[in-house]
Amino acid sequence: MAETAASMSASRPDSRGQPRKSLGGIWLEFLGSMNLAITLLVVVSIASVIGTVLPQNETFNTYLIQFGPFWFEVFRVLNLYDVYSASWFLFILGFLILSTGICVSRHIPSVWREITRYRTRVREQSLLALRQHRHWDSAHSTGELQDVAEAAFQAHGYRTRTEARGDIVVVAGMKGAATRIGYVLTHVAVVVIAIGALVDGNLYLKFQEFTGNLQIETRDLRVSQVPAESWVAAESGAFRGNVTIPEGASSEVSFLQMRDGYLVQELPFTIEVEQFRIDYFPNGAPRSYESDLVIHDPTLDEPIRETIGVNYPLTHRGHTIYQASFTDGGSSLYLTGHLLDGSGEVMELDARVFETYDLQLGGLERELRIDGFELLNINRDTRSVERTGGSSEFINSGPSYTFTLRDEAGQAREYRNYMAPVEIEDRWYFLHGMRMGAEEPFRYLHIPADHNYSMDTFLAFHDALHRPEAVAGASRRAADGLLGQMGVPGSDLGDRVAGTAHGMIDTLLTQGFGGVSAELDERAAGASRPGMIREFSEAVLQRTLYEVYRDVLADQRGVMPASIQTDSEQRAFFEEAMNAVSAAAEYGAPLIFQLNHFEHRQATGLQITRAPGKSIVYTGSALLTLGVFLLFYVSQRRVWALVKPGQTGGGELLMGGANQRRPEQFEEEFEQLADAVDQHLNPADDPAREN
Structure with a gap:
């Protein structure tokens, strides 16, 4: 390097004569090494990427569903959540x-x-070895040459220092x-x-948990029921918590x-939600939402x-309140x-x-x-523009609600109605979805709507199938009609056929058409003409169902x-x-709920953070x-600038x-310095440039 050439060289001592480093010195050198610092920075960077890509502080059940048991456990052990x-x-x-x-x-x-x-x-030889240097033989004295060089340096913003070594004077400049x-910074x-x-x-x-003064609560309790050892005092450190507050309600806590x-x-203040507002895109996605606090x-x-709204938080006493989400407020x-037991009973709730x-x-x-309750259910329907003459291909399917039914054994099923x-395809249905767990999609029971857009006709039909007298009369009429078409007389045979139809309907109500099919296969096994028996039994079942429907x-x-003549x-x-009716056998609920009306109440989801180290991070940034x-x-x-007496009088100036x-930029600046020196020296001087 050029600067190295201009530096005072020093002889390097023989490494064999150096004392051996102590263990402490070796560790100190290792801890202060640039390689270690870079390695740690890389690890921190990778961890930060993981923390950014992988959602943090979700429930364990959410991660278990997303990653499966194996990777959930791996990530849990590594504490990546x-x-x-x-x-x-x-x-x-x-x-x-x-x-x-x-x-x-x-390094300081x-x-x-x-x-x-x-x-x-x-040294003079060091300056001559520099790429940028110039030499003057001048009639001016060494003192005048020193003043000229020093003035030129200072005029270009250099701080200078002068040192005399016998007849030689060195003016050093630095900026x-x-x-x-x-x-260092x-x-x-x-x-x-x-x-x-x-x-x-x-x-x-972490310290409070390690000392046993803080216990993580795992039960779903009301705030007033959470024990004291699961509470964190206000303004006791950094945190990132969430709280859901319905309209018209308030809260003075956040959940970590x-x-x-x-x-x-605990929070050092109370947050009250006066009103929550939300606006949607045509496809049902939230456009914006905000809360009046x-x-x-x-x-x-x-x-x-x-x-407050999305990206427009409120900060108070070091706590920042963000608009994070929204949900139903009760x-x-x-x-x-x-x-669905055929009794026709209803319950109001x-x-x-x-x-x-x-x-x-x-x-x-x-x-x-x-x-939960959803006021809007927006779905894409490309036919809506053609059918309704509207300008949007999205339609609103109306309100829906979800609920969970748990039986005596503790087994739960989730429903969405x-x-x-x-x-759906020019027909109208009441949709009743069911699933066994959150990891499964809903499977929907499609109940047809009658001419009044109600479930009354279907419910009456389903109840009639549970009444033995209704099924008996319908099955007898169905048997007589089929036997009459076949030209087979005899009331005894009609009674047996009607009894068969009654049994198939019982199977239909409990096992669906799949159970009926299995029962017919078992009945036809070993018969000489199993296909005819199955076909006849299916005709009896359908005719019986039709007669019940006519009733x-x-x-x-x-x-x-x-x-009754049906169209x-x-x-x-x-x-x-x-x-x-067949699908209802797998619905898994002893009743079907119908929503008559509702009173909608929304709740805002707030994320509250306190980061006392934020100002420290900003300072570091x-x-x-x-x-x-x-x-x-x-x-x-x-x-x-090295100044010494000339050989024939006057003085010599060597600048580097x-x-x-x-x-390239410094070469231009050095030429300006040299030109400034030229202007201060007499024209008679003979500058000798050595570049």
Whole structure:
């Protein structure tokens, strides 16, 4: 390097004569090595990427569903569900602080020397070896040459220092030393940012949990029932929590998700939600949503009223409140439950979302929990523009609600029902979905809507199939009709056929068409003409079902069944009703709920954070920005002027300069310096340029 050539050389002692380093010195050198610091930074960067890509602080059940048992356990052991508070991550941050701190302390003396030393003991041969140098033989005295060189340096922003060695005078100039400070600032910034990260790393919670003063709660309890050892005092450290507040309600706590449970974080103020508003895109996706909040703080004379939205948070007393989500706030649902045991009984239930009810259904007991309510269900339907003449291809299927039914054995099934019938391929159905667990999609029971867009006709048909007298009369008429078409007389045979139909209907109600098919296969096995037996049995079953359906229509109209003539619409309804009866056998619930009306109440989901280390991180980021700027945009430059008496009188001036970065730019600057010296010397002087 050019600068090295301009430096005073020193003889290197024989390494064999150096004393051996102590173990402490070796460790100190290792901890302060640049390789170790870079390795730790890479590990921290990788961990940060994982923490960004992998959603943090979700429930364990969410991760189990998403990744499966094997990878869930692997990620849990590595504590990847809370990377920034993981013990190994905090240990690496502490080690990074130690390593970088030692590295900075070791290099500060050399950086200080680079900033403060002018290297005035430069030799003539070193200056001549520089790429940028110029030599003058002048009639001016050495004192005048010294003043000219020093004035030129200072005019170009150089700080100068002069040293005399006998007849030789050296003027050394330096500027841009701040680039060395940039090196220190970037390393100090890493230490400061890591300290800020440690401050926000939940060290207080970890210590409290380690000492047994804090216990993670895993039960689903009301806030008032959570034990004291699961509460975190207000303003006791950094946290990131969530709370859901319905409209018109308030809260003075936040919930911290911790592994398979939670903690209750006290707040030094109360948050009240006056109103929640949401706007949707045509496809049903939320366009924007916001909450009108009132902050009640005992330290304030008046409450704070503020509207927050996505990316528009509210900060108060070091706590930042973000608009994170929304959900139902406990809407009131007025339900009618229709029992499917053929009794025709109904039960009225005034329910609220998130509430649990014990149901007595004849001899059965069920636990009902209302899980949620959706006001809008937007689905794509490309035919809607053509059919309705509208401008949107999205349609709203109306409100829906979800609930869970748990039987005496504790087995639960989740259900989702739509309030209004939904059009599917030009037919209208009431959709009743069921699934065994959250990892499964809903399988829907399609109950056909009658001409009044209600479930009354289907429910009457389903109830009639449970009444023995109704099935007996219908099956007898069906048997007589089929035997008459075949020209087979005999009442005894008709009774046997009717009895067969009655048994198949019982199987249909409990096992669906799949069970009926299996029963027919068993009955036809070993027969000489199994195909004919199966075909005849199916005809008997369908004719019996049809006769039951005619009885229902006759009862609705108040006429005799024989006078009922069905049209194509009614026959299509009959086909759909048979399929729905079969599917109801697998529905898994002893009743079907119908939503009559509701009172919608929304709730806002807030994320509340407190990060006392945030200002420390911001300070470190500012130092890092400044340090990088100094490193890349400030270049250290050194110039020297060596003045000595001339051989024939007057004096000689040798000027040289060095710059490790941007040599082209420095070459132009050096030429300006040389030209400035030329202008101050007499025209008679003979400059001799050696470039």
